[in-house]
Amino acid sequence: MKMIAAYSADQIRSAEQALMARLPEGTLMLRAASGLAAACADLLPKVYGSRVVLLVGSGDNGGDALYAGAVLARRGARVEAVLAGERTHQAGLHALQEAGGVVAGEDAVAAAELIVDGLVGIGASGALREPYARLAEAANAAAGLVVAVDVPSGVDASSGRVAGAAVRAALTVTMGARKTGLLVDPGAGFAGRIELVDIGLDAYLPGPDVTALTRAGVAGRLPRPGHETDKYRRGVVGIAAGSDQYTGAAVLAVGGALRAGAGMVRYAGPGRPAAQVRARWPEAVITELDEPSIDGVGRVQAWVVGPGLGTGRWARELVARVLASDVPVLVDADGLNLVAKGVALLRRTGPVLITPHAGELARLTGAGRDEIEAGRLAHVRAAAAELGVTVLLKGSTTVVAEEGSPVRVNGTGTPWLAAGGTGDVLSGIAGSLLAQGLSGYDAGSCGAYLHGLAARIAACGAPLTAAEVAEAVPAAIRALSGESALDHARELTDW
Ligand SMILES: NC(=O)C1=CN([C@@H]2O[C@H](COP(=O)(O)OP(=O)(O)OC[C@H]3O[C@@H](n4cnc5c(N)ncnc54)[C@H](OP(=O)(O)O)[C@@H]3O)[C@@H](O)[C@H]2O)[C@@H](O)CC1
């Protein structure tokens, strides 16, 4: 599988309606509930005698939970339903009671081995009301394993927004197709593992709302050098980064670029960072700049501009010169702060990929930083449309948007990446991919994937430095195909 697709609540609802029209009433809910019951049974050491509590809201999400509870009760589980709404799915409740399940008070939650969150699904709107919110908190505080039905209640299925209390699930069993909010933080952080139940919806789904590349999807997009290639044909990336004040950003961006497959890296910058890059990376071709101009640098297939550049006149002129070139340009960090003072700089014929974090995007678009963090999808989409460029918004879930395509969500991120200098490495990696001919959309999403995977390899559950992330990029590329260094040595058995 090359891509994971996810859909908004509206998209799911229309597909469900089209499918439902062709099936006897209740068929879909029974399919959903039987998948849910099987997933719950897999989590329990033994179904017989286990204590299961269903949190049941007033809609069909509660119906799913009740029917699944009935299946578990028939297999000998002690199933109790806590009814949160003024209404309850009557047929579901009847099925549960027929199977031996009972209605219980809120106290039951604390004693459960397994808690099934059927409070709300795609029909929810806004923050959870009482008593739903209280029940969500009780589930989070309880020792039992929590399984969310369709989406964790409190997480907006279409955006991943969490407006108040929300259930923290160990497993989310989602019906028919993944919901967008399960892939995007903060919602993604509440979903735990995601299991998809096939209810026959696929043929009725429209194009996805968001997608996420898988290992195979990234591997298929990375160029592999053929026998006839040379360093120029593999792509030359130019890095315009660093200042006398910030030298490290230049070293890190060049490091990321060198590891991500470009045939050559050209560095252009002032004396101090140039000396540091030369000392650290003899592989890079260095042009020490006296003037903010790239005229003497030589041909490149893509530029990275911005990390550690400062925001003075010199830096502004350099950013303008790079953007005036005709090759794809990645703008990051100080480059973005400079562009924020005049976004007209971004209007050019060549492709532009910008890689802001929420604060930088706030300066570019005028939206509030917290507002961006809470609604990453909507803001990245709006920025791509407004600025007319590809936007990679960094953060706990990195998202990449370009007009006319579904937003790509990155699934490899790790909190260990929240460390100084890792953004500079990402700009080097993505710039290297741009130079190898990937579009801004692919370079951004594959770059974010490799950056996250490299960080996971480098961190192995412990703190990491940005330089280590860059060093682990080749291991991440190898891991895409499940190959090890040894496998590649074995290719040479005849020699
Ligand atoms: N359709 C299908 O074919 C299939 C659907 N399936 C399942 O159905 C689910 C969708 O069911 P749904 O449409 O009934 O909505 P649902 O998510 O249960 O919530 C609506 C209820 O919640 C309430 N409520 C809303 N907001 C609230 C809040 N903030 N705080 C508190 N309460 C709030 C709202 O109450 P009201 O505002 O009306 O008083 C309303 O009664 C879907 O996620 C999947 O699990 C599967 O079986 C597969 C087949």
Ligand SMILES: [K+]
């Ligand atoms: K739920």
